[in-house]
Amino acid sequence: MPTSLYGDLAHLRKDVHMTNHPPSKRADAARNRQRILDAARTAFAATGAETSMAEIARRSGVGSATLYRNFATRHELLEALLVNEVDEVCAAAATVEGGSPEERLMTWLRRFFQYVSTKRPIVLGLLEHTDTTDPVFQSRSRMLAAGEPLLSAAQDAHQIAGDLDLDQILDLVMAIAKIPGTPEYRQPILDAALAGLRGHAV
Structure with missing residues (x-):
């Protein structure tokens, strides 16, 4: 068999092999990444x-090689992890469920509260080697863009105070999330604030 033809067949077999298997490998890789x-x-x-x-490799159940490959x-x-968290919070604004505009906003604000409560150690770790001007920290504008339609709908329905903007509300939620104590201690404070x-919607 001519060398060039043999080479073409070899490449064809390789292409077929890659076509048949990558989807499952990609799915496995995606699952491992998410587990990590x-x-x-x-x-x-x-x-x-x-x-x-x-410790992270141990908790995720993957080998060190898989961890460092990702x-x-x-x-x-x-x-x-920080980017993933921001993506999830922004996506939640578009898919949040609830019977009224107010309920949908409150559900999303609670999700934002959860994000703020868990992101602190991540941010502290990043600050060791990253300046706050790095794009990874520029999540505020994305959060505002994601949440604004929820607030506007609730205010248009006169279910939420119209004299507050989303910047102010997110600052309120963030301040509560940073209060020292357990989640059980902070939860009723968040409930009262929301x-x-x-209470003074007009």
Whole structure:
């Protein structure tokens, strides 16, 4: 068989092999990546920004090689985790469920509260090597763009105070999330604050 023809057939077999298998491999890789991110989120919330890569690999159930293939450094993992969290909060604004505009806004604000409560150790870890001007920290504008339609709908329905903008409301939620104490301690404070948004709606 001519060498060139043999080479063409070899490439064809390789192409067919790659066509048949990559989807499952990509799915496995995506699942492993998400397992790592989920484990890292839990680990950082539980033990702080000093959590080791070995501990994250253990919690996620993947080998160290898989962990480092996805995230070559701890900094890369922290950055990906923060971006992932922001993506999830923004996506939640578009898919949030509720019977009224007010309920949908409140559900999303509680999701934002959860994000703020868990992101602190991630941000502290990133600040060791990253300036706050880095694009990874520019999440505020994305949050505002995601949440504005929810607030506008609730205010148009006269279910939420019209004299507050989303910047102010997010600052309120963030301030509560930073109060020292357990989640059980902060939760009723958040409930009271959100009830206050309804209380003087006009």
